[in-house]
Amino acid sequence: MLVLSRKIGEKIYINENICITVVDIDRGKIRLGIDAPRDVPIFRQELLGEAGAAAKAPVAVLAAK
Secondary structure, X not given: OOOOOOOOOOEEEXXXXXXXXXXXXXXXXXXXXXXXXXXXXXXXHHHXXXXXXXXXXXXXXXXXX
């Protein structure tokens, strides 16, 4: 696992087509903005359920470009 420290407004790039931006930090919660192509599924862990749920249709797509 790669662990990075970022401040509000700073970005992390994954490949050339996915950008994660730290939007807000408040009371222990971090808000992230994710800019990615529509064909890249993005899931929240708590919505995946069982380990095999990722193979099913997307439960929740958080952000797409």
